[in-house]
Amino acid sequence: MVDRRVTSPAQQCAIEQAETWGAHNYQPLPVVIAGGEGAWLTDLDGNRYLDLLSAYSAVNFGHCHPALTRAAVEQLHRVTITSRAVYSAGYGPFVQALAELCGKEMALPMNTGVEAVETAIKLSRKWGYETKGVAEDRANIVVMDGNFHGRTTTVISFSNDETARRGYGPFTPGFRSVPFGDLAAVAEAIDPDTVAVLVEPIQGEAGVVVPPAEFLPGVRELCSEHGVLLIADEIQSGLGRTGTTFACEHSGVVPDLYLLGKALGGGILPVSAVVGDRAVLGLLQPGQHGSTFGANPLACAVGLAAVELLRTGELQRRSAELGAVLHERLTGLVGNGVTAVRGKGLWAGVDIDPALATARTICYRLLDRRVIAKDTHERTIRLAPPLVITREELEGALDALEASLA
Template sequence: MTGIQTTEAGILPFSDTQAHVELTEAYAAHNYHPLRVVLSSGEGAWVTDVEGRRYLDCLAGYSALNFGHSHPRLVARATEQLTRLTLTSRAFYNDQLGPFARDLAALTGKELILPMNSGAEAVETAIKVARKWAYLVKGVPESQATIVAMEGNFHGRTTTIVSFSNDAAATAHYAPYTPGFRLVPYGDLEALAAAVDETTAAVLLEPVQGEAGVIVPPEGYLQGVRALCNSSGVLMMADEIQSGLARTGRTFACDHEDVVPDVYILGKALGGGLYPVSAIAADGDVLSVITPGTHGSTFGGNPLAAAIGREVVAMLETGEFQERAATLGARLDAGLGALIGQGIDTVRTRGLWAGVDISPDLATGRHVCEQLLDLGILAKEAHGQTVRLAPPLVASEEDVDLLVGAFAEICSG
């Protein structure tokens, strides 16, 4: 398989990019197509590769690293908890889950939280809760509950979740698909209203569609969804896994329209970039349908996760990161907006989160990301011509200017 080179002692030369790439390609399944850079350390908004080159991280783990790499406050809290207790399972109480649940409930304005690990697990949890609520509370006949989701969605890659994706790469050859979902165009209130009926348990949506290319809905759309759910007796479930926790300049992207969903779905930044932490948050009239033995997770709500998550919540309570996202996002929007018509067709921003549509005359999104890599910038393409940008919220104004300058250099040829 190979060509992988080692020293005489059989040890991989860890400063050798090619050796790491070959080793990964030889032994790890090829479910990703990474850019050719091997990262070994990070601090703040910057990372360093195995050969000592530094890069501005403008992907931030798909918003998992909102607080940057190795944030000292989060590292200190995690280190402290690592020396005390990391896992008990939910067969027992632990001294970290209660305070975390209380503080996250306060941040979301909800009565209860249900902790999980990955974002996809949180989405699966929300789906289960919505269906059970439909049967026990709304009175939908058993096995008939439906959930309305949006075209262009990305909620994870489990079998159930890909069943309501319209991305061919995510769905091909994974049939039979889980029934019970209806898809409507994102941003189209009339289509949504037509899809909701007496069997509908919930409307599931991203307040900003991240994987689709940072698609911001039309103004008033989220309010319209909220009103429709109210009038139809349907749960509004907001997947804020990427958009939440300060990324868009507000604590939650729903806050931009003063909308409160029935269920918040959270993940990524909730773990501070250190550990997988996710949760859903809802009031008791929704989450009370979950009873002992009906849902669970060995690691969900473990002491280490809860300690980190609680520290994240405490950092968000100051408003500092929300303000930084809004200020830096405005700077990024202005800088990239000046390049429209010069190789960039469209720029969409919400806080420090941008989707940049590259003109086909310039290059593909992938090629632009490769050029950005050469200029010391890490970014990721989406759906061919779009480059997604989500720098850590600890980035500086100079970092944002560096990013804009890199785009300007690429656009100038």
């Protein structure tokens, strides 16, 4: 049993209102956030917290980044929603910049990350039937055990998380799940009807799990050999989080499709995209896929500003340099309340010794020290600070973690 941190009457009232009127699909930490700037969040009482969660990497650029908020405010005074029934002035510049960032020919913007995943599933099946020659309704996609790609009905159909699946069947067929990191299992799962392999370069929800060095290059080789699309879900791992623009770069791998989201919206609104070459995205015809809000003018303005921040490479370098500090400090905690550390750049999964406490207990202790982090799977804390965090701020947060483990 974890003793909940005592909050002020104002925060307690806000929490009770949320718990009474809102569905209980999350278990938030007992703090009510009213503002944020850079790597910091402020609660209703004016207390400041160092954010080591970044909204699961949606806030890579920090809270209220001036370039991103300026782009959003300026666009708010022009036009925000038009639908794709017309062209908007910002659409062309956004999709061009995003495609160029990825080294691809086309981009298809959507809203949430799971929409990008669903879009990629449809695209890969369409490519399989129209280009590869797979018989209708025979296409299969190879996925990984421990994956997290969202919680729509199709996506949970190939999840191993029983909490996400239980009570939501019947499930969508057409997926084959193999152990993450097991190249032989991927090879065995591929057959003539396989149209794609869908993989997170680093599994985030599973606890920031990094595969063996040879895994992604081997999957790329298998896909090329068998005429199968490689789809990289970089929704959490991409856009600077691991010290490179995309986590795939650590393995020298270029996928056929990138799935992007979270940080693409600059921490301001949902923006996602599937980015690839014309041979796949060019198969779509009018009416075959769409979204009322996808690629809306406000999203394009913010998304373009986010891409521009990444073009300089400064944030990627910060992530790599401060990531080295993060992992050196965390590795030093192994054997002192920590059993293992994984990750790359400013992204880490920290396994808490169960003899000491649950991961959630440590998150409560961090909250008492004005640091926000979140647990996953009972024993792991995920750390993903905004890429704009300073070394001093990062060291302070790690000091708080060390104290919380004492």
